[in-house]
Amino acid sequence: MSLPNASIKVTHFIIGGFDTVKRPIAVGVVMLITYLLAVIANVLNILFIIFDKRLHKPMYLLICNLAVVDLMYCCSTTPTMIGVLLAGVNTISYVECFIQMSVFHLVGVMELFALAIMAFDRLIAFSFPFQYHSYLTNTRTLVVTYILWVVACGFVAVMPVTAATLPYCTSRMKYAFCDYAAVIRTTCVDPNYYFNLVSVMMFFLLFFTFSFICLSYFVIAFFMKVSSNRDKTKMASTCVSHLIVVTCYYSPLFVLVLLTRVGVVLTLEERQGLLIGTILSPSLVNPVVYCFRTKEIKNKIFKIFTKKADISE
Numbered sequence: 001m002s003l004p005n006a007s008i009k010v011t012h013f014i015i016g017g018f019d020t021v022k023r024p025i026a027v028g029v030v031m032l033i034t035y036l037l038a039v040i041a042n043v044l045n046i047l048f049i050i051f052d053k054r055l056h057k058p059m060y061l062l063i064c065n066l067a068v069v070d071l072m073y074c075c076s077t078t079p080t081m082i083g084v085l086l087a088g089v090n091t092i093s094y095v096e097c098f099i100q101m102s103v104f105h106l107v108g109v110m111e112l113f114a115l116a117i118m119a120f121d122r123l124i125a126f127s128f129p130f131q132y133h134s135y136l137t138n139t140r141t142l143v144v145t146y147i148l149w150v151v152a153c154g155f156v157a158v159m160p161v162t163a164a165t166l167p168y169c170t171s172r173m174k175y176a177f178c179d180y181a182a183v184i185r186t187t188c189v190d191p192n193y194y195f196n197l198v199s200v201m202m203f204f205l206l207f208f209t210f211s212f213i214c215l216s217y218f219v220i221a222f223f224m225k226v227s228s229n230r231d232k233t234k235m236a237s238t239c240v241s242h243l244i245v246v247t248c249y250y251s252p253l254f255v256l257v258l259l260t261r262v263g264v265v266l267t268l269e270e271r272q273g274l275l276i277g278t279i280l281s282p283s284l285v286n287p288v289v290y291c292f293r294t295k296e297i298k299n300k301i302f303k304i305f306t307k308k309a310d311i312s313e
Helices: 024-051 058-087 094-127 138-156 158-164 180-184 192-225 229-261 268-293 295-312
Strands: 012-015 091-093
Touching (some): 012 094, 024 058, 024 268, 058 094, 058 138, 058 268, 091 094, 094 158, 094 192, 094 229, 138 158, 158 180, 158 192, 229 268, 268 295
């Protein structure tokens, strides 16, 4: 029910999502270590691909895009949570909150798109191995990636636009950072309409991208059946990396977006735990998986450490 007469002017939000945490320092230290490892891993992945011309290929450009998304994902919210846990800084300005909300949801949508386009890349590679480089050029890859960023911005734009026009009844958030749900719950309106609106949008994005990924792998599985054992091994090695990344990101999202809409009840702490997991887990797992399972990147890392060992001797 709307209560416009009780609305207040909000200049800052108070983040109360960690008020019930018993050991904030311990949680903050773990989060800080995970955050630093994720940032270092993603930055290294990006630098390896940018500065090595041999990696200027569609697959590696998509890996680089995923690393950029993961870097933005963990940097959009984690510093705020670390600040609350370790430094006790539990306020954020209205403008900063809306920027955080917009960036967080933008890269969340882009993560879905990035994983889907990477599945498409593998589909083309296995379905048309001889025409792959003519079908999927660097220019086309960059253009498609740019279009997906624009589309993601279009989807996410509805969130700050709707939230900014609502009256606010409190400046205190029950969540760990500024996302759409956290902001809407501080307003004077019934949040269910807005939650349902975003749930429908997220369901569409989840269903479309996940179905596309599954369909791509069904086709790839067919080609694996008719391929030689050597080709099967190569295909499996390439696809396992992507499947690990997909599983890591989609699993908590399905619980948060779908299961909670059909009767699964989660406590606020459980919701926040899953949400933080969707931020930090892929951001750390993705670069590690692609570093150690992609031959070219793994060889480059090995050469760097080999050179350092030779110099020290």
